[in-house]
Every structure is written in structure tokens, then in C-alpha cells.
Amino acid sequence: MSMLTWLRSHSLRISLTFWNVAAMIVVLAVYATGVYIFVSRNASNSLDTEIRYDYQWAAAMADQLPDGSLRWFEEESSFGSNTPWLQVWCTDDAGCGASSNRGEVIYRTTKAEVDPLPEAEKLLTQSGDAIVSIPAEDTTYRVLTSPTTLRFYDRAGQPVSNKRVIIQVARSELLMRDEMRGLLLILLLGLPIGVVAAGIFGYSLARRALAPIERMAEHAQSITADRLHDRLPIGNPKNELGRLASVFNETLGRLEESFEQMRRFTADVSHELRTPLTAIRSVGEVGLRERRDEKAYRGIIGSMLEEVDRLASLVDRLLRWSRAETGQTKLAQEVIDLRELAEDVAGHLGVLAEEKQQLLTVEQAGSPRGIGDRQVLRQALIDLVDNAIKYTPAGGRIRVRVAEMAAGVTIDVIDNGPGIPPELRSGIFSRYERGGQAPFGPIGGTGLGLSISRWAVEANGGTLTLEPDQGVGSTFRITLPRATKVARPPAERARPTNAA
Amino acid sequence: MNILVKSQEKTKPESEAARVLVVEDEHKVASALKEGLEGEGYDVTVEHTGEAALVRLKTDPFDVVLLDLLLPGRDGLQVLTTLREQGFQTPVLVLTARDTLDDRVTGLNSGADDYLVKPFAFVEVVARIRALLRRGGSTGATRLGIGDLEMDLVTRKVTRGGRKIELTLREFELLEYLLRYESQVVSRDTLARDVWHEAARTTSLDNVVDVHIARLRRKIDADCPIKLIQTVRGVGFMLREDEG
Numbered sequence: 001m002s003m004l005t006w007l008r009s010h011s012l013r014i015s016l017t018f019w020n021v022a023a024m025i026v027v028l029a030v031y032a033t034g035v036y037i038f039v040s041r042n043a044s045n046s047l048d049t050e051i052r053y054d055y056q057w058a059a060a061m062a063d064q065l066p067d068g069s070l071r072w073f074e075e076e077s078s079f080g081s082n083t084p085w086l087q088v089w090c091t092d093d094a095g096c097g098a099s100s101n102r103g104e105v106i107y108r109t110t111k112a113e114v115d116p117l118p119e120a121e122k123l124l125t126q127s128g129d130a131i132v133s134i135p136a137e138d139t140t141y142r143v144l145t146s147p148t149t150l151r152f153y154d155r156a157g158q159p160v161s162n163k164r165v166i167i168q169v170a171r172s173e174l175l176m177r178d179e180m181r182g183l184l185l186i187l188l189l190g191l192p193i194g195v196v197a198a199g200i201f202g203y204s205l206a207r208r209a210l211a212p213i214e215r216m217a218e219h220a221q222s223i224t225a226d227r228l229h230d231r232l233p234i235g236n237p238k239n240e241l242g243r244l245a246s247v248f249n250e251t252l253g254r255l256e257e258s259f260e261q262m263r264r265f266t267a268d269v270s271h272e273l274r275t276p277l278t279a280i281r282s283v284g285e286v287g288l289r290e291r292r293d294e295k296a297y298r299g300i301i302g303s304m305l306e307e308v309d310r311l312a313s314l315v316d317r318l319l320r321w322s323r324a325e326t327g328q329t330k331l332a333q334e335v336i337d338l339r340e341l342a343e344d345v346a347g348h349l350g351v352l353a354e355e356k357q358q359l360l361t362v363e364q365a366g367s368p369r370g371i372g373d374r375q376v377l378r379q380a381l382i383d384l385v386d387n388a389i390k391y392t393p394a395g396g397r398i399r400v401r402v403a404e405m406a407a408g409v410t411i412d413v414i415d416n417g418p419g420i421p422p423e424l425r426s427g428i429f430s431r432y433e434r435g436g437q438a439p440f441g442p443i444g445g446t447g448l449g450l451s452i453s454r455w456a457v458e459a460n461g462g463t464l465t466l467e468p469d470q471g472v473g474s475t476f477r478i479t480l481p482r483a484t485k486v487a488r489p490p491a492e493r494a495r496p497t498n499a500a
Numbered sequence: 501m502n503i504l505v506k507s508q509e510k511t512k513p514e515s516e517a518a519r520v521l522v523v524e525d526e527h528k529v530a531s532a533l534k535e536g537l538e539g540e541g542y543d544v545t546v547e548h549t550g551e552a553a554l555v556r557l558k559t560d561p562f563d564v565v566l567l568d569l570l571l572p573g574r575d576g577l578q579v580l581t582t583l584r585e586q587g588f589q590t591p592v593l594v595l596t597a598r599d600t601l602d603d604r605v606t607g608l609n610s611g612a613d614d615y616l617v618k619p620f621a622f623v624e625v626v627a628r629i630r631a632l633l634r635r636g637g638s639t640g641a642t643r644l645g646i647g648d649l650e651m652d653l654v655t656r657k658v659t660r661g662g663r664k665i666e667l668t669l670r671e672f673e674l675l676e677y678l679l680r681y682e683s684q685v686v687s688r689d690t691l692a693r694d695v696w697h698e699a700a701r702t703t704s705l706d707n708v709v710d711v712h713i714a715r716l717r718r719k720i721d722a723d724c725p726i727k728l729i730q731t732v733r734g735v736g737f738m739l740r741e742d743e744g
Contacts, residue, residue: 298733305734312619313703348696349704351711375699386704 013206020202028194032187039183043176048131051144054084054169062150085170087112120168139174212241228256272314276307331373335483338368338402345381356394363401368409370480372460380456383449384413384476392417408479416473429454517543518563518633523553525571536622550574562590564632569596584611591632623685644679647741671716678739687736
């Protein structure tokens with residue numbers, strides 16, 4: 001609908017006003033129609049009542065003159081302009097000696113003489129006493145035709161004669177029509193006035209209602225990346241605008257937090273980048289300052305290459321992280337025998353534990369089989385076990401326990417090292433947290449390690465949690481969805497690898 | 501590059517030097533590759549654009565092509581596609597800075613034989629080129645050795661100066677690999693891929709490699725005046741008889 005399209009392209013204020021006016025038009029139209037119908041019905045009813053009253057009056061007040069003609073006690077003039085239209089027909093053959101068999105008019109008021117209504121004669125034959133409309137020259141008359149017997153009395157009050165007559169009473173609709181026309185005029189005039197009033201009122205109401213939003217928008221516009229700590233004022237927290245403001249403020253809070261994280265991350269990364277760069281530069285510069293023998297030069301170049309290696313692996317890790325973040329890594333869905341996976345990892349890292357005289361064992365409860373991308377989960381488990389080996393002192397013990405639980409299948413990596421300080425536990429998986437002085441994750445402090453592990457597990461529909469402190473060491477738990485009997489075959493896999 | 505020059509006699513093909521075409525627009529990288537590969541005994545030609553490389557390949561036969569994917573004008577993938585369409589069978593090693601799997605798949609589908617992601621280690625380039633040139637034929641040797649260290653691939657016995665050395669499976673594989681590439685520097689990357697068969701090199705894997713090297717060293721070199729396993733700082737490891 002083009003109207004709606006037009007509305008959508010305009011401000012909320014205009015469309016609010018539009019709807020307000022539209023609603024007003026509908027309400028006024030319904031109201032006016034109702035009023036008109038009600039009033040005209042009333043007027044018509046009261047006109048009928050008046051006619052019937054005239055009839056009764058006519059029947060009761062008739063008086064016979066000595067010459068046999070009729071007369072009314074009250075003179076017409078007492079009615080003023082409201083004189084009824086009245087005529088009386090005699091149908092009594094004996095009584096009035098009429099030659100016509102249909103009867104003849106034996107009395108009519110001045111009004112009936114002026115406006116004789118020839119149609120009225122046809123009504124004489126009708127039965128009942130319905131009120132019939134008869135169009136006349138410039139108006140419509142309503143005519144009541146009804147037979148009655150006029151009874152005449154003498155002075156002593158004795159009835160002297162009866163006369164069967166038909167009385168016709170009529171009144172013009174002119175007055176009623178005039179009134180109705182007036183009403184219609186008022187109603188029709190009122191409609192545009194009401195609409196205009198509704199428009200003006202609606203517009204200013206909408207403006208008043210929307211003013212706080214406009215202020216909020218202006219305020220929000222002034223909140224830039226540098227001023228993220230700024231918040232919108234919350235007028236009344238209970239109303240809609242207050243809620244909008246507080247929700248907006250919450251969003252700002254999260255935004256500020258993620259900006260802050262980003263800043264910290266950038267700072268961390270540039271620090272990490274700068275360290276090897278500085279080392280390369282200073283080792284190179286110092287190396288060039290004096291003549292040295294070949295062995296010394298080799299040492300210098302080798303040392304520089306080591307730093308290059310650090311740089312390369314940092315860049316590589318960042319790439320893997322950003323790919324994981326943006327969800328570019330597609331995962332396979334395969335059945336994984338957790339015991340086999342745990343033993344693979346333990347076999348892979350066993351030498352590292354041996355070097356530290358640590359005991360690295362795999363324990364099993366049931367034969368848990370999970371679903372996921374084996375390569376990705378394996379790397380996550382490798383990182384967890386590697387961390388455990390790193391942070392558990394020589395001679396310690398690391399257990400990899402696989403089990404079937406109600407919630408799914410689990411792999412626990414349990415060490416008896418110093419554990420994780422309570423103040424660090426909550427933030428241990430967040431991307432940029434560091435585990436105190438000893439950094440988690442292989443590249444110095446950016447601490448991507450555990451957050452990448454968590455991503456890896458969660459991307460496979462599982463969870464990676466740090467189990468509650470048991471007093472000794474720490475336990476990381478991977479929970480995975482259990483493999484059902486019918487598992488999908490391994491899908492085509494695409495995952496980050498680094499050959500550099 | 502000194503070490504590499506020294507190992508020249510060993511790697512240089514007896515008949516004639518294998519011809520390598522390096523297509524790389526970055527001059528510093530191109531000349532480093534040229535110098536390094538020449539040091540390894542290869543006959544190296546450098547082209548800086550895709551068009552020039554195509555022209556060159558039509559006139560000169562090469563044994564292997566090193567192709568950078570990001571070239572000015574016609575990029576590496578187009579060059580590769582054109583080459584394969586024209587029926588060239590020359591093995592191509594793709595060098596790319598784009599570390600995405602899609603690119604790799606495209607690279608391999610479009611006819612690349614292998615790929616390396618920048619920044620690559622030079623020893624890695626050498627190892628890949630060697631692998632491409634050796635394709636199809638294996639040495640078939642059953643005994644490997646250097647100095648007084650001997651390895652029998654059939655009985656899986658290792659001796660040094662007649663003294664039997666017990667090795668774990670992994671240590672055996674590691675030593676075998678080092679022996680196959682004796683006097684050449686083998687990077688951790690290469691070991692991770694060829695001995696551990698891991699897709700990705702990680703720090704924990706580096707540590708695992710280091711531990712195995714250390715153990716191998718203890719078993720082989722501990723009691724001998726001549727240390728065979730040498731660490732080339734910042735590059736990798738090498739099995740060699742004489743002291744660097």
C-alpha cells in the first residue's frame with residue numbers, strides 16, 4: 001500500500017499524528033452517525049405521538065351544532081401556528097345523509113383547507129390506525145386515519161345522538177426535517193473541526209512524547225569511542241523510556257568493556273610483537289658494532305632467527321584466533337573414542353611429563369564416546385595437558401580421566417600442582433587474562449591458550465570448565481555430547497593449520 | 501648460509517644441477533632464495549612477474565618452480581592454471597602469505613604440488629624442493645650411517661662404535677630422518693610434519709621435539725668426543741660428523 005510506504009518514509013511523529021487523525025475520523029464518524037440516527041428516530045416517534053394525541057383530542061372535543069354540523073370547543077386560534085391538520089369524514093349513511101357512498105368531509109380545519117391532501121381520501125378504506133406518510137407540495141404529511149363514533153350530549157348530560165365518523169389527523173414533517181438538517185449540519189461541521197483539533201493535538205502530543213527520545217539520540221550521538229564511559233540519563237526507570245535508556249546504557253557498558261578488552265589486547269599484542277622486534281634490532285645492531293669471528297656472528301644470527309620464530313608463531317596464533325572468532329573454521333562431526341584420544345595425547349606429551357618426573361596417566365570409567373571434530377578437540381586436550389605439565393612442579397601427578405556422565409561424556413585433566421588462585425579462577429578463560437606471573441598460553445602473556453581451547457570445545461557443542469577447588473591442584477573438565485548409535489560419517493573438514 | 505654451502509657436495513646431483521625457477525616479486529626474498537638455493541647446489545633463475553615466468557617456462561625447461569601467489573599483474577594462481585592448461589608437468593611449490601585453507605585447497609586443486617606459508621624457514625624450502633625432485637623414487641637403502649653411527653632399517657638396530665644403542669620407536673624414526681638428511685639442517689617444522697605427522701606445529705610439539713632430541717643426544721653423543729647431533733640456533737637440528 002502506497003500510503004503505508006509513504007508513512008514509513010516519514011518520521012515517527014508524522015505517522016503518530018496521522019494515525020491519531022485517522023482514529024479521530026473513524027470515531028467521530030461513528031459517533032455522528034449514531035447521534036443522527038438516534039435523534040431522527042426520536043423526532044419521528046415524538047411526531048407520531050403528537051399526531052395520536054391530536055386524534056384523541058379531536059375525538060374528545062367535538063361538539064355538535066344545532067344545525068347538525070360539528071365544531072370544536074376550542075377555537076383554532078388557540079393553537080396558534082401549531083393548528084393541527086384535521087378533517088372529519090362522515091360515513092354514517094343515516095347520520096349525515098351523504099350522497100356519496102364513501103362519505104363526505106363534515107369538518108376540516110383551516111390548515112386542511114389550505115392543503116387538502118387529495119391522497120388522504122384513499123386512506124379511508126384502510127383498516128387499523130397506522131400513520132401513513134403522504135407527500136405534499138413542499139413537505140411530507142403524516143396522516144392518521146381512524147374511525148370513531150362521536151357521541152353528543154344535551155345540557156343535562158344525556159346522550160342525544162351518535163355519529164359514526166372517520167377522523168383524519170396529520171402533521172407536516174417540515175419542522176422535524178428542519179431540525180434534522182440542522183443537526184446534520186452541526187455534526188458535519190464538527191467533524192473537520194474535530195479532525196483538525198485531533199491533528200494539532202496529536203502532533204504536539206507526539207512531539208512531547210518523543211522529545212525525550214530525541215534528547216537521548218542527541219546524547220547518544222555525542223558518545224563516541226573516546227567517551228564510552230558516558231551514560232544516558234535515566235529519567236524514570238519504571239517507564240518505557242527509562243527502560244530504553246537503561247538497556248542502552250547496558251549495551252554501552254558491554255561496548256566499553258569490549259573496547260577496553262580490545263585496547264588491552266592490542267596493547268598486549270603490540271607488546272608481544274615489540275619484544276622480539278626489539279631483540280632482533282638490538283642483537284643485530286650490537287653485533288655489527290665490532291668485528292667478530294664467525295662463531296660469534298652465527299650466534300648473533302641464530303639468536304635473531306629465534307626471535308623471528310617467536311614472531312611467526314605469534315602471528316600464526318593470532319590468525320588462528322581471529323579465524324576462530326569470526327567462525328570461519330568448519331568442524332567435522334565424528335565419533336571419538338575418548339579413551340583412545342586421551343591415550344593419544346598422553347603418548348604425545350608423555351616425554352614432557354617424564355622430563356619433569358611427573359606421572360601422566362589415563363583413567364577410564366566406562367567406554368565414553370563423544371561427537372566432534374577430533375583434530376580440534378585433540379589440540380584443545382593437548383593444550384590442557386601441556387598446561388598441567390607446565391604448571392605442576394617436578395614429581396607431580398597428572399591424570400586424564402575419561403568418563404560417562406548423565407550430561408554427556410567427559411575428559412578431566414587433573415593435576416596436583418599449586419592450583420589456580422581464587423582471584424584468577426573467574427577470568428581464566430577470558431581471552432586476555434593471564435594466570436598471574438606465569439602466562440597461560442605459549443606466547444608470552446597474551447593468554448590466548450585457554451580461550452582458544454574453550455572455543456574449540458564449545459564449537460563442538462561441549463563445555464570446558466574449571467572444576468571447583470578441591471584443595472589440591474586443579475581440574476579442567478571437557479564435556480562433550482555423547483555419541484548416539486547412529487552417528488554421521490565424518491564430514492568434510494576445514495580447520496586452521498599452520499605450516500609456517 | 502655457510503653451513504649450507506658446506507653441505508653442497510652431498511646434495512648436489514651428480515650429473516647436473518637441478519634447475520629451479522623462483523617466481524617472486526619481493527626482491528629481497530627472491531635474492532635470498534636464489535643465493536640460498538645456489539648454495540644448495542641448484543641452478544636458480546628468478547622472475548619477478550607472472551607473465552615473465554610464463555614466457556620463461558615456454559623456452560627453458562625447469563625441474564621445479566617456486567611460485568609466489570601474490571604477484572603484480574597476473575597472480576600466481578592464474579599462472580599456475582595457465583601452466584597446467586598448457587600441459588606443463590613441472591612440479592610447483594606455491595609460496596603464499598595467505599594463511600587460509602581455502603587458498604591452499606585452491607592452490608592444490610589448481611595444480612600446485614605443495615605449498616609453504618610465509619614466513620617460511622629456508623631449510624623448509626630446501627626440504628620441500630628435495631621432496632618434489634625425488635618424487636616417485638626412493639633410495640631403497642637398508643642401512644644408514646654417519647661416522648661410527650650405524651642404523652639397520654631391517655633389524656632396527658642402532659650402534660655407535662659397535663656399542664648397541666636402545667631407542668624408542670619415536671627416537672628411532674627421528675634418528676632415521678636425521679640420518680637420511682645428514683649434514684642438512686632439519687627444522688622443527690619438518691620434524692613435526694614428517695616424523696610426528698602433526699598438521700600444525702605448536703609450542704607443545706616444539707617442546708616434545710626438543711625433549712626427544714635431547715634424549716637422542718644423551719643416548720648417542722653422551723659418551724663420545726665427537727658430537728653428531730648439532731643444534732643450529734634459530735634454524736633446527738643437523739646430524740654431522742665434523743664440528744661446525
